Amino acid sequence: MSETTLERGDLVEIDPIEPLQTPPIRPTLRSVVPDDPWYTVRLAGFAVFVIAYSAWFVKKGLIIDRISVGISVFIFIVIGHLGRPLRRWAWLVFDCLCYSVMWFCYEESRGWADRAGFELQVFAPRNIDRFLFFGNDPNVVLQRHFYNPKVIHWYDKVASTTYFTHFIFPVIAIAVVWVTSHREWARFMKRFASLLIVSCAMFVVLPTAPPWMASSKYHILPKLARHTGRGFTSLGLKGFVNSWQSALDWGNAVAAMPSLHSAFALFVPAFFLPRIKPKWLKAIVLCFPIVMLTSLVYFGEHWVIDGLVGWTLVGLSFLFWGWQERRSLRKQADRARAALGLGDLAFVQSVPA
Amino acid sequence: MRVRPSQVRHILLDDSFINALLATDAPQHDAACQLYRTLVDNYQMGSDRLYGLSTVLGDLPTEFRRNALAPLIRLNVARQHRVAAARMSTNFTPAAALSLVMMRRERVKVVATAAHTYDALDIEVLSVADAVPMTVAEPVPVVGADADVVGGHVVGSDVVAAAAVSSGSESTPVPRSTDGSSPTEP
Known part of the structure; x- marks a missing residue:
């Protein structure tokens, strides 16, 4: 290989640099399809709703009574349907009817429970709890070790706040799912309604005295404090109950079995769990129902067995509807295969390309 | 396995695909x-969710819709969707615009x-259009001014139209050399 000595002033031939060949940029769906003009309106509506709800929460308290909750959910959903086709609105009306009927039946079941006259369970849940905890009453043990009537500890605040999330978490979940996907909403509500129906049936057939009642009225437990709202109010928060609640108050004090607080606390995370990717976040989310049940037991609101039965019903509801949905998918897929003669893999592979 | x-994946089956499924004599039927x-x-495993437009499904025989297309979720097309489709670029057919x-x-x-139809867009396309080779049975006697002759095949506006008719679809753009020379055969 010959070497050439270059001197100052020599001209050097340099290969021209070819311009970089970049693949053509293909337009995205977003750039081709015009924007939905109502999208911004809905976003603005949601922003206004969140501000108004927060202001109400700070000024008047957390909305607790079912009718006020129903109204706030309705407003949220209407905002989510602004600018949607008429058919979606028709579905909304139908959904609202089903939703209202579900809650009406739930409230009515309390009256049925009173009229049905099934024997009140007082000793059985206590005995089961004692069996589960080697002869100890968990309500009593928790209050003895952690409850101090003169001091509100941090865990009182955590427990009380957890208790009150029952009034907003499921509702927020329902509203968000309702607005984002009607299909997912139907999946959610099938499970939710099943849980409510079975729970109501149990309230009628198996009226159960909660621990605070077993203590104060039947004296089968040492004195229990019912200090549910103490931690919540110590944070400067309060619950908002409108006056119409008193007219519609069919409260059933002996609806302890199953615990819907525990059930809902598991239900919402369980529904969204497949959407959560990080395992640590899944673990945290699954701690929530445990914290809820511990809080309920600590406040003397429920027996442990109430919470366990609530969780079991959630599990059964998910198992049943999961099975039902898989079955439906299989049947539809089989019909499609049969109609097009696609059932046999060998047949399909033999089809010439 | 749980998905x-x-x-x-949310997959729209467009009108050309459903027509290919329905028409047993269509060239892309098997594919x-x-x-x-x-x-x-x-779909049965839960990893794909299939959709069809109401405008397409509504025109199909009920028997076919209820059985062969049982897994499809109906997407109801409303007036606002048609208006949006009408506002789109003329590069798309009305049906394609509505699908988009x-x-x-x-x-x-x-x-x-x-x-x-969707090849030019940055979206995931499951296409069976290529299952039918775009060949021309006979040489076209009259070639348009913008046509080229490559390896015995005629590639140009007339043939593109012929291929589109034969396969019921639009043509694939012919790859062109970047140095400005005549296009090579794919």
Whole structure:
């Protein structure tokens, strides 16, 4: 290989640099399809709703009574349907009817429970709890070790706040799912309604005295404090109950079995769990129902067995509807295969390309 | 195996794909059936969710709709969707424009098709259009001014039109050399 000595002033031939060949940029769906003009309106509506709800929460308290909750959910959903086709609105009306009927039946079941006259369970849940905890009453043990009537500890605040999330978490979940996907909403509500129906049936057939009642009225437990709202109010928060609640108050004090607080606390995370990717976040989310049940037991609101039965019903509801949905998918897929003669893999592979 | 909801593919079966499924004499019928079988298997496993437009499904025989297309979720086309489709570029046929509008509004990311309509877009396309080779049976005697002759095949506006008619779809753009010389055969 010959070497050439270059001197100052020599001209050097340099290969021209070819311009970089970049693949053509293909337009995205977003750039081709015009924007939905109502999208911004809905976003603005949601922003206004969140501000108004927060202001109400700070000024008047957390909305607790079912009718006020129903109204706030309705407003949220209407905002989510602004600018949607008429058919979606028709579905909304139908959904609202089903939703209202579900809650009406739930409230009515309390009256049925009173009229049905099934024997009140007082000793059985206590005995089961004692069996589960080697002869100890968990309500009593928790209050003895952690409850101090003169001091509100941090865990009182955590427990009380957890208790009150029952009034907003499921509702927020329902509203968000309702607005984002009607299909997912139907999946959610099938499970939710099943849980409510079975729970109501149990309230009628198996009226159960909660621990605070077993203590104060039947004296089968040492004195229990019912200090549910103490931690919540110590944070400067309060619950908002409108006056119409008193007219519609069919409260059933002996609806302890199953615990819907525990059930809902598991239900919402369980529904969204497949959407959560990080395992640590899944673990945290699954701690929530445990914290809820511990809080309920600590406040003397429920027996442990109430919470366990609530969780079991959630599990059964998910198992049943999961099975039902898989079955439906299989049947539809089989019909499609049969109609097009696609059932046999060998047949399909033999089809010439 | 359980599928995470975020991994579920939402797939629109467009009119050309459904027509290819329905018409047993269509050139892409076998390929469409084969792809549809895979989609139905995935649907059963929960990894794919299949959609069809109400404008397309409404025109089909009820028997076919209820059985062969049982897995399809109906996307109802409303007036606002038609208006949005009408406002779109004229590069798309009205049916394709409507499909694209519905895909965006319903967050459907994938389209199964028997045409080349969506090739120019940055979306996932499951196409059976290439299953039918675009060959010309006889040389076209009259070649347009913008046509080229490559390896005995005529590639140009007339042939593109002929291929589009024969396969019921639009043509694939012919690859062109970047140095400005005549196009090479694919």
